[in-house]
Amino acid sequence: MKRLTLLLLTALALPTLAAERVVSIGGDVTQIIYALDAQQDLVARDSTSQQPAQANKLPNIGYMRQLNAEGILALKPTLVLSSELAKPSLVLQQVAQAGVKVVEVTGKNSIEAIPEKIATIGKALHREDAANALTEQVQKQLAQLPSQPLPVKVLFIMAHNGMNTLAAGSQTGADGAIRSAGLVNAMAAVPHYQPLSQEGVVAAAPDLVVVGQDGLRTLGGEEKVWSLPGLALTPAGQHHALLVVDEMALLSFGLDTPDAIVKLRRAAEAAKHD
Amino acid sequence: MTSVALLRWLSLMAVSMVICMLMAANFGAMPLSIRTLWHAPLSDMVWQIWLNIRLPRVLLAVLLGMALAVSGAVMQGLFRNPLADPGLLGISSGAGLAVALAIIVPVALPPILALWLPMLAAFIGSLVVTLLIFSFSRLALGNLSRLLLVGIAINALCGAAVGVLSWISNDQQLRQLALWGMGSLSSAQWPSLTVCALLILPTLIAIQTRARRLNLLQLGEEDAHYMGIDVKRTQRQLLVLSALLVGTAVSVSGIIGFVGLVVPHVMRFCLGSDHRWMLPGSALAGAILLLLADTLARTVVIPAEMPVGLLTSLIGGPWFLWLILRQQRGINE
Numbered sequence: 001m002k003r004l005t006l007l008l009l010t011a012l013a014l015p016t017l018a019a020e021r022v023v024s025i026g027g028d029v030t031q032i033i034y035a036l037d038a039q040q041d042l043v044a045r046d047s048t049s050q051q052p053a054q055a056n057k058l059p060n061i062g063y064m065r066q067l068n069a070e071g072i073l074a075l076k077p078t079l080v081l082s083s084e085l086a087k088p089s090l091v092l093q094q095v096a097q098a099g100v101k102v103v104e105v106t107g108k109n110s111i112e113a114i115p116e117k118i119a120t121i122g123k124a125l126h127r128e129d130a131a132n133a134l135t136e137q138v139q140k141q142l143a144q145l146p147s148q149p150l151p152v153k154v155l156f157i158m159a160h161n162g163m164n165t166l167a168a169g170s171q172t173g174a175d176g177a178i179r180s181a182g183l184v185n186a187m188a189a190v191p192h193y194q195p196l197s198q199e200g201v202v203a204a205a206p207d208l209v210v211v212g213q214d215g216l217r218t219l220g221g222e223e224k225v226w227s228l229p230g231l232a233l234t235p236a237g238q239h240h241a242l243l244v245v246d247e248m249a250l251l252s253f254g255l256d257t258p259d260a261i262v263k264l265r266r267a268a269e270a271a272k273h274d
Numbered sequence: 275m276t277s278v279a280l281l282r283w284l285s286l287m288a289v290s291m292v293i294c295m296l297m298a299a300n301f302g303a304m305p306l307s308i309r310t311l312w313h314a315p316l317s318d319m320v321w322q323i324w325l326n327i328r329l330p331r332v333l334l335a336v337l338l339g340m341a342l343a344v345s346g347a348v349m350q351g352l353f354r355n356p357l358a359d360p361g362l363l364g365i366s367s368g369a370g371l372a373v374a375l376a377i378i379v380p381v382a383l384p385p386i387l388a389l390w391l392p393m394l395a396a397f398i399g400s401l402v403v404t405l406l407i408f409s410f411s412r413l414a415l416g417n418l419s420r421l422l423l424v425g426i427a428i429n430a431l432c433g434a435a436v437g438v439l440s441w442i443s444n445d446q447q448l449r450q451l452a453l454w455g456m457g458s459l460s461s462a463q464w465p466s467l468t469v470c471a472l473l474i475l476p477t478l479i480a481i482q483t484r485a486r487r488l489n490l491l492q493l494g495e496e497d498a499h500y501m502g503i504d505v506k507r508t509q510r511q512l513l514v515l516s517a518l519l520v521g522t523a524v525s526v527s528g529i530i531g532f533v534g535l536v537v538p539h540v541m542r543f544c545l546g547s548d549h550r551w552m553l554p555g556s557a558l559a560g561a562i563l564l565l566l567a568d569t570l571a572r573t574v575v576i577p578a579e580m581p582v583g584l585l586t587s588l589i590g591g592p593w594f595l596w597l598i599l600r601q602q603r604g605i606n607e
Contacts, residue, residue: 044577062578065450068460069327071577074303085446090389090461098323164441172444193444 020125023072025064026083028254029105030055032121033081035255036130043075046086051248051256069094081124083107109176111261113253114138134255141258145181145265152268153186154178155206155236157225158193158247159215165228166193167201173251174210181265183208201230208271209236210264212247236271243267280551283544287558291336294562298332298569299324303576331462334470334526335568336561338459339533341474341523343560345516346534347541347553348481351488352512353418359535360520363407363421363513364428365400369524371432372399373454374439378447392454393466393525400521403428404514411510418509456581457530459568466526473522478557481515484508485549492547530583532590533560540597563590 020041024030030049033042044059046067061072064086072080072095080100082092084107096102103124106116115135122131156174158166168174169190178185186206187194194200211225219225222242231237243264249256250264275283300307306324314320342360349358360366376395383391410424440448487508490498495505523530541555567585574580 047578059577062575063449063453065446066453066458066460066579066581068303068572068577068579070323070572071303071579073323073327074305075577090463093389094327094463097326099319160445192442195441 020079021075021077022125023061023075023077023080024049024082025061025067025080025086026105026107027051027248028117028252029081029083029121031254031256032118032134033125035134036118036122036125036127038125038127038130041125043077044072065089067091069098073098073100079103079124081105081121109171109173109253111142111176111180111253111257114255114257117254138255138258141262144262147182149182149184150265150268150272151184152208152272153184153204153206153235154181154208154210154264154268155186155201155204155234157196157209157211157215157228159211159218164195165219167196167204169194173253176253177250177257177261177264178210181261181268183265183268196229198230201228202233204234206234206236208241208243208268210243210245210250210267212250213244214247216244239271241267241271275546277551280545284551284554284558287555287562291558291562291565294565295332295336298335298565299328301569301573302328303572304328326464327462330464330467331459331568331572332565334459334462334467335565337467337470337474338523338527338530339561339564340478340557341519341560342530342533342564343537343541343556344478344481344553345519345523346536347538347549347556348488348512348516349534350538351492351549352509352516353422354492356539357535360516360523361429361529361531361534363403363425363517364432365403365407365517365520366524366529367429367432367436368403369396369400369521370455370529371435371439372396372402373528374436374451377450377454378439378443390466393461396525396528397521400517400524403432404517404521407517408510408514411506411513421513453581454528455583457528457583457586458571458579458581459527460572460579461526470522470526474519477515477518477522481512482550482553484512484515485553488512488549528581528583530564530586532583532587533563536590536594537563540594543597543601 021043022033022041023044024033024042025046027048027050030045031051033039034052034055042058044061045055046061046064048064049055059075061067064083067089069091077100080092080095080102082102083105086092087104092102103120105120106113115138118131118135118138122128156168156178158168167187168185169187169192170185171191172193175185175188186204209225209231216222225242226232226237226240245260245263246256250260304323306320306328310320311324345360349360349362350356372395373392376391406428407421407424411421440451443451487503490501490503491505491508499505537560538556541552541559545551545555563586567589568582571580571582571585
């Protein structure tokens with residue numbers, strides 16, 4: 001149905017300009033291009049763009065911080081839509097110098113970034129109507145969030161193979177997501193991702209622990225979460241209040257984020273009642 | 275080997291290098307063969323791309339290949355240790371630490387500075403370590419073996435500091451740092467190339483003029499002194515010159531392994547150990563190796579690219595092993 005309305009909208013839109021050849025850099029950017037039904041203009045994407053599945057069929061220009069100017073230019077793009085996270089990049093500067101339009105898409109960690117991203121991409125691809133429709137959808141999803149804040153302390157744990165288990169402090173995507181849900185980041189006192197320390201965790205006293213699906217697998221299941229340093233001594237540990245999320249959805253501030261934030265809020269409300 | 279034969283070798287290598295450069299300039303993601311360029315007007319886009327993207331990269335590979343190989347040769351000669359390499363004195367790890375700081379510790383910078391920040395940081399880092407080594411070697415007690423220990427200490431310290439930084443970094447920063455450690459020539463642009471050339475070429479010449487003194491140093495410090503060499507001063511000059519080469523190379527491209535360790539070995543094997551011939555030989559061979567590696571790096575996974583440091587080891591490693599085995603067979607026969 002969503003697809004259909006978008007199709008109708010784009011069909012009704014005035015005939016657009018000559019087809020663009022677009023290179024998309026950033027998973028969130030690529031996903032929005034598909035949602036705007038502009039994928040026929042895509043000629044390539046970067047390695048972080050794996051959603052939706054058909055994006056994987058496109059040529060891959062590599063990791064967003066290690067691009068090859070000539071490789072991008074060889075695709076004869078007319079437009080490069082790049083996440084701010086790929087900047088600063090000498091390669092993108094070279095691409096721009098070769099006469100290709102490079103449009104930067106915000107990389108801010110906040111809920112406001114989503115409509116902003118949609119608007120930037122919609123404008124660059126001359127699909128303002130589709131962009132407006134998509135923004136409306138996102139706003140609808142976000143409208144499900146109760147506006148009043150909820151004093152529930154959330155601890156986001158990031159665990160990847162070969163790395164320490166980290167807690168998300170301020171200035172992180174997780175912090176932005178927690179605040180967007182009207183909740184409190186238990187580790188807001190420290191910036192960035194910090195190694196989990198027993199005393200720090202106990203002092204932060206989280207009511208709810210959030211971990212990504214991959215993170216949970218790395219840790220070795222739910223039981224292992226509670227055996228992390230200090231967690232057993234927190235309110236969350238006593239009630240076993242754990243939410244497992246799709247990490248990319250929660251942290252990328254893309255199209256899957258509103259839904260993930262609503263889920264986070266619901267879990268926090270449930271933890272509150274425990 | 276007679277000097278006639280040596281000259282023949284060197285000319286052959288110089289010709290090979292020029293052929294490699296022509297080939298490298300001909301290959302890439304864009305179909306820009308010399309023929310296409312010939313038929314296109316100079317104002318055309320293809321010329322723009324060739325001149326501003328491919329050509330600087332080819333020239334940078336030549337320059338850095340020379341710098342890495344020669345600095346390795348000088349280090350091996352100075353320490354009279356075939357296992358010495360440009361990373362030995364901690365110069366690369368000093369640069370690495372500065373880059374890690376630049377990536378992980380956020381500073382608000384004007385965009386133009388932010389673009390060149392990793393390069394500036396690496397250069398400052400390698401310069402600081404070079405000055406440390408220089409001031410240490412000026413101390414009366416600073417003989418070379420002690421300097422080696424200083425290098426090891428600096429390496430360990432910087433390594434630990436980078437470890438601490440990666441420990442608090444996020445995924446993206448960690449990945450960027452890891453990639454920097456594998457080297458890439460994608461920052462090749464005329465401004466960076468010009469700075470490199472201005473630093474590397476005079477340094478290479480300065481080293482070449484000290485080749486005879488480096489030969490005498492092989493006799494040992496005492497004998498070299500009786501041959502009328504100011505040993506300490508020569509050692510210090512050569513140290514700083516090769517540190518400058520390493521620092522410049524690391525700043526522009528990150529860490530590219532193998533070239534500095536192995537190319538001088540191979541040249542000693544082919545041309546003998548006289549530095550007057552071995553140094554230019556190393557420069558040419560280093561340039562050829564890095565050119566081949568980078569051409570592969572930017573063409574194997576079009577439209578993406580591979581870290582060039584992986585390829586220098588992948589190309590150089592088997593070849594080096596084969597050389598050792600061949601040498602072994604020669605001894606056994």
